[in-house]
Amino acid sequence: xxxxxxxxxxxxxxxxxxxxxxxxxxxxxxxxxxxxxxxxxxxxxxxxxxxxxxxxxxxxxxxxxxxxxxxxxxxxxxxxxxxxxxxxxxxxxxxxxxxxxxxxxxxxxxxxxxxxxxxxxxxxxxxxxxxxxxxxxxxxxxxxxxxxxxxxxxxxxxxxxxxxxxxxxxxxxxxxxxxxxxxxxxxxxxx
Numbered sequence: 001x002x003x004x005x006x007x008x009x010x011x012x013x014x015x016x017x018x019x020x021x022x023x024x025x026x027x028x029x030x031x032x033x034x035x036x037x038x039x040x041x042x043x044x045x046x047x048x049x050x051x052x053x054x055x056x057x058x059x060x061x062x063x064x065x066x067x068x069x070x071x072x073x074x075x076x077x078x079x080x081x082x083x084x085x086x087x088x089x090x091x092x093x094x095x096x097x098x099x100x101x102x103x104x105x106x107x108x109x110x111x112x113x114x115x116x117x118x119x120x121x122x123x124x125x126x127x128x129x130x131x132x133x134x135x136x137x138x139x140x141x142x143x144x145x146x147x148x149x150x151x152x153x154x155x156x157x158x159x160x161x162x163x164x165x166x167x168x169x170x171x172x173x174x175x176x177x178x179x180x181x182x183x184x185x186x187x188x189x190x191x
Contacts, residue, residue, distance in 0.1 A: 038065050038123055044184040051177045063123050121153060128159050128168045
């Protein structure tokens with residue numbers, strides 16, 4: 001199981017649902033595209049705070065075009081969960097490779113969360129920018145032209161960079177009672 005901040009075990013479906021909530025962060029499918037030049041591979045830490053509690057996990061995320069593979073795990077590799085898919089299909093596996101759920105994104109999202117939103121939003125955000133062709137509120141840009149903050153699709157996002165880096169080291173997203181912090185430890189081109 002994944003660990004919470006108090007040292008107790010984390011109810012995995014709750015954490016998975018919160019991560020998926022951040023991952024799918026609402027947009028209109030026909031207006032959102034992840035361009036090929038946004039291929040990336042990142043590793044880091046993820047922390048989620050909500051009225052239900054505080055939870056954390058490590059992650060490894062590979063994005064190739066609109067396809068992704070995201071691994072989540074707790075201390076000592078416990079509670080490993082793998083999300084694989086694209087804008088149309090989503091497969092959720094446990095650490096042993098057993099498929100927990102697979103199907104159309106809409107079906108999997110409805111079953112896991114009780115609602116549906118497409119999966120295309122987060123790749124743009126984790127790279128420090130808004131989704132093109134969708135409204136952006138309250139943009140803040142630094143002297144190097146990097147986004148420091150903006151609001152889009154009901155989420156408020158903030159970014160912290162190291163030195164001259166173009167991609168953020170820390171991404172914070174808040175919506176309602178949810179606050180998600182993603183700290184990127186390593187980044188490399190995907191391939």
